Amino acid sequence: MTQINTLDPGASPLDYYGYELRRCREAAGLTQKQLGSILGYTASLIGQIETARKVPTLEFSERADVALGTDGLLSRLLTLVMRSQLPSWFQQVAELEARATAIHVFQPLLVHGLLQTEAYAGAVFSAVNDRDLDNRIAARMARQRIFEKDKPPVFWAVLGEAVLYQRLGGPDVMRGQLLKLLACEKNPYVNIQVLPFAAGSHAGFPGAFDIFRFSNDPTIVYSEDYETGHATANPDAVENRMLRYDHLQAAALSVKDSVELIRHVMEERYGEHPSPDQRPMA
Template identity: 70%
Template structure:
């Protein structure tokens, strides 16, 4: 157990957050219990965050900023804290997501993490390992805060139709996930196209990939393996994947037709069907 007096703010972003939270709380003359009551959390949770034993959430940070009048310091820190909890091999990718002006991704088997719901993210992360699942889910969802920036990136996802039928987390989770994708229909900065089964052989058969574009830096291609990621700025690789992405977009359904297909699959495959007596059936 880490003792609060021995907490080293330079040890990690999480330790620094805990150190700052304690400093602000003590400056306000509050105990952990009192601050917890103000924030509608337990004093025990406040203590766990101050001792770097529990991850803070964006919601906790916003409430603490308001209560302790920090000028938004904890909310600015929490993004760094959560990003630091990602697997080491993925932290660079999260930084690319945060810096990119445009992100184009092709996904074969599942929805990209930046558009996942909480239930869908929990199901994918917990497929083989359920340890610290709450924290790992929160860390993944925190990446989506890039869309809350004053100038969020343009995000474009070409999604294989197979991903609509791959039942991850059960029917209710899939209904929520597909409904979440439909929620972006009127958002010109977040676009979803479905690559239909009828497209047959296509330019993405070798696997999923993501292209990151920046205001002044070279574009980067990212591919992923088991427990490893492979970002590269190699011009030939970027050129090849950009061409592949153009062909995938051309083969995919339009934004409108994609939304209609998503809606149809959500209703027909994952909707609540009722028998003649009105009872819900699987």
């Protein structure tokens, strides 16, 4: 018989999710095994989620909402759960991403997290350690749901050309990642420019940074080091980053030319020709 642990719903968003899942399941008169059968999961998984030992997925949450008639409760809670899985110093950034009306990012060495595939994110995370890898990847993918909103933020990314050549996870991972970047061409809210090697000296040498703009709040700039991140609305810092970003965009290839370069690198280095039906939605 599955041991029933007492959960404190105030301990964390994950505990609250587990508490609500158990409450709704019991209100529906279902055992863990019965709910698992309905959803297509094992009773063990249901138990792990209810006891906050396993992070639920979006698919699980949506199925459970339908089966338990919770009117989307679990899917809504999942946003808080996923945000809580991020490092504490990064949770503020996820909130900024969710509220921003426009996001401008510069990444000289890696594909930005909001554009990564699961496989690429896994390769990035496992470069240091693979502890709790599935949950960390899921939390990163959850951030990308901002592009599914009725009015998503306008997103501009300037990526260094080195991003296309730095092989993470092998050719299949890179091919999938570059396909995802190519798919962004069809999304009017997502714009990618590549800063070519030929640009030479440029305004982004100090490193990666993000700029968040809001409807009614001051613009915020963000950068990070190995241990933590730094966000500020200081007018001088904001003006400095915005000026740098203007110079980076001016030095980068156009969106159209960037698409052609990404396609060329993918075909030349990772050996596959993209066709329209292969391209995943951004």
